[in-house]
Amino acid sequence: MSGSNALRGLRAAVVGGSIGGCAATLALHRAGCRDTTVYERTTGALADRGVGVAVHTARYAELEAAGYLDASMPCVQLAERHWYVRDERAPLGRMLGSNAFPFRTYNWGPLWRELRARVPEGVHFRSGTPVLSVAESGAGAAVHTEDGSEPYDVVIGADGYRSVVRATVCPAVEPRYAGYLAWRGAYPESRLPDSESWPEHSCAYVVFSGGHVVIYRIPGADGDVRVNWVLYTSAPVGPGIRRDDPSSVPPRALDGSARTLLYELVKTRLPPFWATLITLTRAEELFVQPMYDFMATPGVRGGLALLGDAATVARPHTGAGAVKALQDASLLETALRGADGDLSGALGRYDAARSAAGSSMVGLGRQLGRALVEATPEWGALSSSELDAWWHRADAAGVFGGRQLKK
Ligand SMILES: Cc1cc2nc3c(=O)[nH]c(=O)nc-3n(C[C@H](O)[C@H](O)[C@H](O)COP(=O)(O)OP(=O)(O)OC[C@H]3O[C@@H](n4cnc5c(N)ncnc54)[C@H](O)[C@@H]3O)c2cc1C
Incomplete structure:
Protein backbone atom coordinates (compact mmCIF):
# COMPACT_ATOMS: atom_id res chain seq x y z
CA MET A 1 0.00 0.00 0.00
CA SER A 2 1.19 3.54 -0.61
CA GLY A 3 -0.01 7.14 -0.85
CA SER A 4 -3.48 7.89 0.42
CA ASN A 5 -4.50 4.21 0.43
CA ALA A 6 -1.90 3.22 2.99
CA LEU A 7 -4.42 2.69 5.80
CA ARG A 8 -7.47 1.54 3.84
CA GLY A 9 -9.30 -1.22 5.70
CA LEU A 10 -7.70 -0.41 9.07
CA ARG A 11 -9.53 0.81 12.19
CA ALA A 12 -8.08 3.78 14.05
CA ALA A 13 -8.90 5.60 17.29
CA VAL A 14 -7.79 9.01 18.50
CA VAL A 15 -7.98 9.76 22.23
CA GLY A 16 -8.62 13.50 22.71
CA GLY A 17 -10.42 15.87 20.36
CA SER A 18 -8.56 19.13 20.99
CA ILE A 19 -6.06 20.72 18.57
CA GLY A 20 -3.81 17.64 18.40
CA GLY A 21 -6.73 15.18 18.21
CA CYS A 22 -8.50 17.01 15.37
CA ALA A 23 -5.23 17.28 13.42
CA ALA A 24 -4.41 13.59 14.04
CA THR A 25 -7.84 12.66 12.68
CA LEU A 26 -7.10 14.64 9.51
CA ALA A 27 -3.70 12.91 9.22
CA LEU A 28 -5.29 9.45 9.47
CA HIS A 29 -7.93 10.38 6.90
CA ARG A 30 -5.36 11.69 4.44
CA ALA A 31 -3.31 8.53 4.86
CA GLY A 32 -6.38 6.58 3.76
CA CYS A 33 -8.04 5.50 7.01
CA ARG A 34 -11.83 5.49 6.56
CA ASP A 35 -12.78 4.07 9.97
CA THR A 36 -11.70 6.47 12.73
CA THR A 37 -13.26 7.03 16.16
CA VAL A 38 -12.36 10.05 18.32
CA TYR A 39 -12.88 9.73 22.08
CA GLU A 40 -13.20 13.11 23.80
CA ARG A 41 -14.09 13.22 27.48
CA THR A 42 -15.64 16.71 27.25
CA THR A 43 -19.23 17.07 26.11
CA GLY A 44 -19.93 19.49 23.24
CA ALA A 45 -17.55 22.36 22.44
CA LEU A 46 -14.29 22.48 24.39
CA ALA A 47 -14.41 25.19 27.06
CA ASP A 48 -12.57 28.18 25.63
CA ARG A 49 -10.26 30.16 27.92
CA GLY A 50 -10.24 32.92 25.31
CA VAL A 51 -6.46 33.28 25.28
CA GLY A 52 -3.96 33.29 22.47
CA VAL A 53 -1.82 30.96 20.43
CA ALA A 54 1.08 32.39 18.39
CA TRP A 108 -7.56 29.26 20.84
CA GLY A 109 -11.37 28.78 20.78
CA PRO A 110 -12.03 29.82 17.16
CA LEU A 111 -8.83 27.99 16.04
CA TRP A 112 -10.05 24.77 17.65
CA ARG A 113 -13.52 25.22 16.12
CA GLU A 114 -11.96 25.62 12.63
CA LEU A 115 -9.95 22.42 13.10
CA ARG A 116 -12.96 20.60 14.52
CA ALA A 117 -14.99 21.64 11.46
CA ARG A 118 -12.30 20.06 9.23
CA VAL A 119 -12.67 16.64 10.88
CA PRO A 120 -13.90 14.58 7.92
CA GLU A 121 -17.48 13.40 7.73
CA GLY A 122 -17.75 9.76 8.64
CA VAL A 123 -15.39 10.06 11.63
CA HIS A 124 -17.19 8.91 14.80
CA PHE A 125 -16.58 11.79 17.22
CA ARG A 126 -17.62 10.46 20.62
CA SER A 127 -17.89 13.52 22.87
CA GLY A 128 -18.46 12.92 26.57
CA THR A 129 -16.58 9.60 26.41
CA PRO A 130 -13.54 9.49 28.69
CA VAL A 131 -11.04 6.74 27.94
CA LEU A 132 -10.19 4.86 31.13
CA SER A 133 -7.11 3.08 29.78
CA VAL A 134 -5.54 1.61 26.67
CA ALA A 135 -3.61 -1.62 26.16
CA GLU A 136 -1.53 -3.33 23.50
CA SER A 137 -3.61 -6.04 21.90
CA GLY A 138 -2.29 -8.43 19.24
CA ALA A 139 -0.86 -6.29 16.42
CA GLY A 140 -2.99 -3.32 17.49
CA ALA A 141 -4.40 -1.78 20.65
CA ALA A 142 -7.58 -1.75 22.73
CA VAL A 143 -9.42 1.28 24.12
CA HIS A 144 -11.30 0.84 27.40
CA THR A 145 -14.25 3.08 28.26
CA GLU A 146 -17.22 2.66 30.60
CA ASP A 147 -18.99 0.98 27.65
CA GLY A 148 -16.35 -1.75 27.39
CA SER A 149 -13.30 -2.45 25.27
CA GLU A 150 -12.85 -1.75 21.52
CA PRO A 151 -10.03 -3.19 19.38
CA TYR A 152 -8.19 -1.00 16.83
CA ASP A 153 -5.24 -1.38 14.49
CA VAL A 154 -3.80 1.95 15.65
CA VAL A 155 -4.60 4.28 18.57
CA ILE A 156 -3.26 7.86 18.70
CA GLY A 157 -2.97 9.39 22.17
CA ALA A 158 -3.74 13.10 21.71
CA ASP A 159 -5.09 13.38 25.24
CA GLY A 160 -2.89 16.18 26.50
CA TYR A 161 -0.48 16.67 29.33
CA ARG A 162 -2.10 14.12 31.69
CA SER A 163 -2.48 11.47 28.98
CA VAL A 164 -3.89 8.04 29.87
CA VAL A 165 -2.35 6.68 26.65
CA ARG A 166 1.11 7.80 27.82
CA ALA A 167 0.58 5.82 31.02
CA THR A 168 0.79 2.66 28.85
CA VAL A 169 3.25 3.83 26.17
CA CYS A 170 5.83 5.47 28.41
CA PRO A 171 4.87 5.05 32.10
CA ALA A 172 8.25 6.20 33.41
CA VAL A 173 8.08 9.76 32.06
CA GLU A 174 7.96 12.39 34.80
CA PRO A 175 6.67 15.89 34.00
CA ARG A 176 9.21 18.24 35.62
CA TYR A 177 8.01 21.35 37.48
CA ALA A 178 10.12 24.32 36.40
CA GLY A 179 9.59 26.19 39.68
CA ASP A 293 8.05 20.05 30.71
CA PHE A 294 8.84 16.51 29.60
CA MET A 295 9.31 14.34 26.57
CA ALA A 296 7.97 10.79 26.30
CA THR A 297 10.63 8.46 24.90
CA PRO A 298 9.54 6.19 23.37
CA GLY A 299 6.30 7.76 22.15
CA VAL A 300 5.19 4.61 20.34
CA ARG A 301 4.45 1.12 21.62
CA GLY A 302 2.86 -1.54 19.39
CA GLY A 303 -0.15 0.10 17.75
CA LEU A 304 -0.16 3.02 20.23
CA ALA A 305 1.40 6.42 19.42
CA LEU A 306 1.53 9.73 21.30
CA LEU A 307 1.03 13.15 19.71
CA GLY A 308 0.93 16.80 20.84
CA ASP A 309 1.05 17.54 24.56
CA ALA A 310 0.62 13.84 25.40
CA ALA A 311 4.02 13.26 23.78
CA THR A 312 6.00 16.39 24.62
CA VAL A 313 5.41 19.55 26.61
CA ALA A 314 7.92 22.36 26.19
CA ARG A 315 7.65 25.58 28.19
CA PRO A 316 5.58 28.13 26.30
CA HIS A 317 8.51 30.58 25.96
CA THR A 318 9.22 28.57 22.79
CA GLY A 319 6.12 30.03 21.08
CA ALA A 320 5.37 26.66 19.54
CA GLY A 321 2.87 24.56 21.63
CA ALA A 322 0.06 24.34 19.08
CA VAL A 323 2.58 24.34 16.19
CA LYS A 324 4.25 21.26 17.64
CA ALA A 325 0.92 19.38 17.89
CA LEU A 326 0.09 20.27 14.27
CA GLN A 327 3.60 19.34 13.11
CA ASP A 328 3.29 15.99 14.92
CA ALA A 329 0.10 15.34 12.94
CA SER A 330 1.78 16.26 9.67
CA LEU A 331 4.77 13.98 10.47
CA LEU A 332 2.33 11.18 11.35
CA GLU A 333 0.57 11.61 7.99
CA THR A 334 3.89 11.47 6.10
CA ALA A 335 4.99 8.33 7.96
CA LEU A 336 1.64 6.58 7.48
CA ARG A 337 1.47 7.43 3.78
CA GLY A 338 4.72 5.56 3.36
CA ALA A 339 3.55 2.59 5.45
CA ASP A 340 3.52 0.19 2.49
CA GLY A 341 1.86 -2.50 4.62
CA ASP A 342 4.23 -1.98 7.56
CA LEU A 343 2.29 0.01 10.15
CA SER A 344 4.77 -0.65 12.91
CA GLY A 345 7.69 0.61 10.77
CA ALA A 346 5.68 3.73 9.91
CA LEU A 347 4.93 4.46 13.58
CA GLY A 348 8.64 3.99 14.38
CA ARG A 349 9.59 6.55 11.71
CA TYR A 350 6.97 8.94 13.08
CA ASP A 351 8.40 8.56 16.59
CA ALA A 352 11.94 9.30 15.42
CA ALA A 353 10.81 12.43 13.55
CA ARG A 354 8.60 13.86 16.30
CA SER A 355 11.11 13.17 19.10
CA ALA A 356 13.88 15.07 17.25
CA ALA A 357 11.60 18.12 17.05
CA GLY A 358 10.28 17.61 20.62
CA SER A 359 13.68 17.41 22.30
CA SER A 360 14.90 20.61 20.65
CA MET A 361 11.78 22.44 21.85
CA VAL A 362 12.08 21.13 25.43
CA GLY A 363 15.73 22.22 25.41
CA LEU A 364 14.88 25.66 24.06
CA GLY A 365 12.10 26.08 26.66
CA ARG A 366 14.61 25.40 29.45
CA GLN A 367 17.20 27.80 28.02
CA LEU A 368 14.65 30.57 27.55
CA GLY A 369 13.18 29.91 31.00
CA ARG A 370 16.61 30.41 32.50
CA ALA A 371 17.34 33.56 30.47
CA LEU A 372 13.91 35.17 30.88
CA VAL A 373 12.86 34.08 34.40
CA GLU A 374 15.35 32.10 36.49
CA ALA A 375 18.56 34.08 35.86
CA THR A 376 17.55 37.35 34.25
CA PRO A 377 20.26 39.84 33.26
CA GLU A 378 20.41 43.36 34.63
CA TRP A 379 17.96 44.55 32.00
CA GLY A 380 18.44 48.27 32.41
CA ALA A 381 22.17 47.93 31.70
CA LEU A 382 21.72 46.16 28.34
CA SER A 383 22.29 48.09 25.12
CA SER A 384 20.24 47.16 22.09
CA SER A 385 23.12 45.16 20.57
CA GLU A 386 23.79 43.41 23.91
CA LEU A 387 20.12 42.47 24.06
CA ASP A 388 20.36 40.96 20.57
CA ALA A 389 23.49 39.02 21.52
CA TRP A 390 21.83 37.78 24.75
CA TRP A 391 18.79 36.53 22.78
CA HIS A 392 20.97 34.74 20.23
CA ARG A 393 22.80 32.96 23.02
CA ALA A 394 19.49 31.87 24.59
CA ASP A 395 18.14 30.60 21.24
CA ALA A 396 21.48 29.39 19.89
CA ALA A 397 19.82 26.86 17.56
CA GLY A 398 17.46 29.48 16.13
CA VAL A 399 14.34 27.34 16.75
CA PHE A 400 12.17 29.90 18.57
CA GLY A 401 8.62 29.53 17.16
CA GLY A 402 9.19 25.87 16.30
CA ARG A 403 11.61 23.79 14.27
CA GLN A 404 11.32 23.69 10.53
CA LEU A 405 8.88 20.98 9.47
CA LYS A 406 10.95 18.31 7.73
CA LYS A 407 8.67 15.86 5.98
C1 LIG B 1 -10.02 23.53 26.58
C2 LIG B 1 -8.60 23.89 26.26
C3 LIG B 1 -8.23 25.23 26.09
C4 LIG B 1 -6.92 25.57 25.76
N1 LIG B 1 -6.61 26.87 25.57
C5 LIG B 1 -5.37 27.22 25.18
C6 LIG B 1 -5.04 28.57 24.88
O1 LIG B 1 -5.93 29.44 24.98
N2 LIG B 1 -3.77 28.88 24.49
C7 LIG B 1 -2.80 27.92 24.37
O2 LIG B 1 -1.68 28.24 23.98
N3 LIG B 1 -3.08 26.62 24.65
C8 LIG B 1 -4.32 26.25 25.06
N4 LIG B 1 -4.61 24.94 25.31
C9 LIG B 1 -3.51 23.95 25.23
C10 LIG B 1 -3.17 23.64 23.78
O3 LIG B 1 -4.27 23.17 23.09
C11 LIG B 1 -2.10 22.61 23.77
O4 LIG B 1 -0.98 23.00 24.53
C12 LIG B 1 -1.55 22.32 22.37
O5 LIG B 1 -2.30 22.88 21.35
C13 LIG B 1 -1.51 20.82 22.17
O6 LIG B 1 -2.82 20.36 22.11
P1 LIG B 1 -3.21 18.85 22.40
O7 LIG B 1 -4.41 18.57 21.55
O8 LIG B 1 -2.03 17.95 22.25
O9 LIG B 1 -3.58 18.82 23.94
P2 LIG B 1 -4.80 19.49 24.69
O10 LIG B 1 -5.21 20.73 24.03
O11 LIG B 1 -4.47 19.50 26.13
O12 LIG B 1 -6.02 18.44 24.45
C14 LIG B 1 -6.16 17.18 25.08
C15 LIG B 1 -7.59 16.74 24.85
O13 LIG B 1 -7.73 15.39 25.32
C16 LIG B 1 -8.93 15.29 26.08
N5 LIG B 1 -8.72 14.19 27.02
C17 LIG B 1 -7.83 14.15 28.04
N6 LIG B 1 -7.89 12.97 28.68
C18 LIG B 1 -8.84 12.25 28.04
C19 LIG B 1 -9.36 10.93 28.23
N7 LIG B 1 -8.90 10.13 29.22
N8 LIG B 1 -10.32 10.49 27.40
C20 LIG B 1 -10.79 11.31 26.39
N9 LIG B 1 -10.34 12.56 26.17
C21 LIG B 1 -9.37 13.01 26.98
C22 LIG B 1 -9.07 16.66 26.73
O14 LIG B 1 -10.40 16.92 27.13
C23 LIG B 1 -8.61 17.58 25.61
O15 LIG B 1 -9.65 17.91 24.74
C24 LIG B 1 -5.92 24.55 25.65
C25 LIG B 1 -6.29 23.20 25.83
C26 LIG B 1 -7.60 22.86 26.11
C27 LIG B 1 -8.00 21.40 26.28
Missing part, protein backbone atom coordinates in the same frame (compact mmCIF):
# COMPACT_ATOMS: atom_id res chain seq x y z
CA VAL A 55 2.30 30.74 15.19
CA HIS A 56 5.57 31.75 13.48
CA THR A 57 4.86 32.86 9.91
CA ALA A 58 7.36 30.39 8.43
CA ARG A 59 5.82 27.52 10.44
CA TYR A 60 2.36 28.73 9.37
CA ALA A 61 3.42 28.57 5.68
CA GLU A 62 4.61 24.96 6.11
CA LEU A 63 1.45 23.95 7.96
CA GLU A 64 -0.71 25.69 5.37
CA ALA A 65 1.10 23.82 2.57
CA ALA A 66 0.57 20.59 4.53
CA GLY A 67 -3.15 21.39 4.86
CA TYR A 68 -3.40 21.84 8.65
CA LEU A 69 -3.92 25.63 8.79
CA ASP A 70 -5.28 28.05 6.25
CA ALA A 71 -5.79 31.72 5.60
CA SER A 72 -9.51 31.64 6.45
CA MET A 73 -8.68 31.11 10.14
CA PRO A 74 -8.93 34.57 11.80
CA CYS A 75 -5.58 35.87 13.05
CA VAL A 76 -3.67 39.06 13.88
CA GLN A 77 -0.36 39.51 12.00
CA LEU A 78 2.53 40.69 14.18
CA ALA A 79 5.74 42.09 12.70
CA GLU A 80 7.95 43.41 15.50
CA ARG A 81 8.91 42.63 19.06
CA HIS A 82 9.58 45.57 21.37
CA TRP A 83 11.45 45.05 24.64
CA TYR A 84 10.50 47.44 27.47
CA VAL A 85 11.87 47.96 30.95
CA ARG A 86 10.41 50.17 33.69
CA ASP A 87 11.39 53.81 33.54
CA GLU A 88 9.56 56.42 35.64
CA ARG A 89 9.50 58.94 32.77
CA ALA A 90 7.67 56.89 30.10
CA PRO A 91 4.25 55.19 30.47
CA LEU A 92 5.32 52.28 28.23
CA GLY A 93 8.79 52.22 29.80
CA ARG A 94 12.13 52.53 28.08
CA MET A 95 12.50 50.53 24.89
CA LEU A 96 15.58 48.33 25.25
CA GLY A 97 15.49 47.12 21.67
CA SER A 98 13.33 45.74 18.93
CA ASN A 99 13.54 42.93 16.42
CA ALA A 100 11.54 41.25 13.69
CA PHE A 101 8.72 39.12 15.08
CA PRO A 102 6.87 37.45 12.18
CA PHE A 103 4.07 35.67 14.04
CA ARG A 104 0.36 35.21 13.43
CA THR A 105 -1.74 35.13 16.57
CA TYR A 106 -4.92 33.13 17.02
CA ASN A 107 -7.63 32.85 19.61
CA TYR A 180 7.59 29.12 38.36
CA LEU A 181 4.14 30.01 37.08
CA ALA A 182 2.53 31.62 34.08
CA TRP A 183 -0.32 33.99 34.87
CA ARG A 184 -2.55 34.48 31.84
CA GLY A 185 -5.40 36.73 30.83
CA ALA A 186 -7.21 38.21 27.83
CA TYR A 187 -10.03 40.71 27.38
CA PRO A 188 -11.52 43.03 24.73
CA GLU A 189 -9.10 45.71 23.54
CA SER A 190 -11.86 48.35 23.92
CA ARG A 191 -11.32 48.19 27.69
CA LEU A 192 -7.73 49.42 27.40
CA PRO A 193 -7.23 53.21 27.54
CA ASP A 194 -4.65 54.67 25.11
CA SER A 195 -4.39 51.39 23.22
CA GLU A 196 -3.23 53.34 20.15
CA SER A 197 0.08 54.11 21.92
CA TRP A 198 0.92 50.44 21.45
CA PRO A 199 1.09 49.57 17.70
CA GLU A 200 -1.16 46.77 16.46
CA HIS A 201 1.71 44.81 14.86
CA SER A 202 3.84 44.92 18.04
CA CYS A 203 4.47 42.10 20.49
CA ALA A 204 5.66 43.60 23.78
CA TYR A 205 8.18 41.78 25.99
CA VAL A 206 8.11 43.75 29.23
CA VAL A 207 10.99 42.56 31.40
CA PHE A 208 11.78 42.84 35.10
CA SER A 209 14.12 41.17 37.53
CA GLY A 210 12.93 37.54 37.85
CA GLY A 211 10.42 37.51 35.02
CA HIS A 212 8.69 39.07 32.07
CA VAL A 213 5.31 39.48 30.45
CA VAL A 214 4.52 38.84 26.79
CA ILE A 215 1.64 40.88 25.40
CA TYR A 216 0.00 40.77 21.99
CA ARG A 217 -3.39 41.15 20.38
CA ILE A 218 -5.49 38.22 19.19
CA PRO A 219 -8.75 38.02 17.25
CA GLY A 220 -11.92 37.97 19.35
CA ALA A 221 -14.67 35.45 18.68
CA ASP A 222 -16.93 38.06 17.02
CA GLY A 223 -14.62 40.02 14.72
CA ASP A 224 -13.30 42.18 17.60
CA VAL A 225 -9.74 42.28 18.94
CA ARG A 226 -8.55 41.13 22.36
CA VAL A 227 -5.51 41.98 24.43
CA ASN A 228 -3.69 38.78 25.46
CA TRP A 229 -0.93 38.54 28.04
CA VAL A 230 1.15 35.93 29.82
CA LEU A 231 3.39 36.80 32.76
CA TYR A 232 6.10 34.42 33.96
CA THR A 233 7.62 34.69 37.41
CA SER A 234 8.37 32.53 40.42
CA ALA A 235 6.64 34.95 42.78
CA PRO A 236 4.17 35.59 44.19
CA VAL A 237 2.20 32.39 44.75
CA GLY A 238 -0.36 33.20 47.41
CA PRO A 239 -2.99 30.99 49.03
CA GLY A 240 -4.48 28.18 46.94
CA ILE A 241 -1.33 27.58 44.85
CA ARG A 242 1.13 24.93 46.03
CA ARG A 243 4.78 25.84 45.74
CA ASP A 244 6.23 22.34 45.25
CA ASP A 245 3.93 20.68 42.67
CA PRO A 246 1.21 23.11 41.69
CA SER A 247 -1.62 22.37 39.30
CA SER A 248 -3.45 24.78 37.00
CA VAL A 249 -5.91 27.15 38.57
CA PRO A 250 -8.78 27.89 36.15
CA PRO A 251 -10.54 31.25 35.77
CA ARG A 252 -12.81 32.16 38.74
CA ALA A 253 -11.03 29.63 41.02
CA LEU A 254 -8.10 31.92 41.83
CA ASP A 255 -8.04 33.15 45.40
CA GLY A 256 -8.60 36.93 45.64
CA SER A 257 -5.46 37.45 47.67
CA ALA A 258 -3.31 35.69 45.02
CA ARG A 259 -4.73 38.15 42.50
CA THR A 260 -3.93 41.05 44.80
CA LEU A 261 -0.33 39.82 45.12
CA LEU A 262 0.02 39.65 41.34
CA TYR A 263 -1.39 43.14 40.89
CA GLU A 264 0.99 44.50 43.55
CA LEU A 265 3.89 42.89 41.71
CA VAL A 266 3.00 44.42 38.35
CA LYS A 267 2.45 47.88 39.86
CA THR A 268 5.95 47.88 41.33
CA ARG A 269 7.86 46.16 38.48
CA LEU A 270 6.18 47.11 35.22
CA PRO A 271 5.89 50.45 33.46
CA PRO A 272 2.47 52.02 34.23
CA PHE A 273 0.86 51.35 30.82
CA TRP A 274 1.56 47.60 31.03
CA ALA A 275 0.70 47.39 34.75
CA THR A 276 -2.69 48.96 33.99
CA LEU A 277 -3.18 46.54 31.09
CA ILE A 278 -2.79 43.61 33.47
CA THR A 279 -4.84 44.97 36.35
CA LEU A 280 -7.77 45.59 33.97
CA THR A 281 -8.11 41.79 33.71
CA ARG A 282 -11.22 40.63 35.55
CA ALA A 283 -11.24 37.69 37.96
CA GLU A 284 -13.10 35.49 35.47
CA GLU A 285 -10.47 36.25 32.79
CA LEU A 286 -7.40 35.40 34.88
CA PHE A 287 -5.85 31.96 35.33
CA VAL A 288 -2.61 30.34 36.37
CA GLN A 289 -0.62 27.65 34.60
CA PRO A 290 2.42 26.14 36.35
CA MET A 291 5.38 25.47 34.06
CA TYR A 292 6.16 21.80 33.44
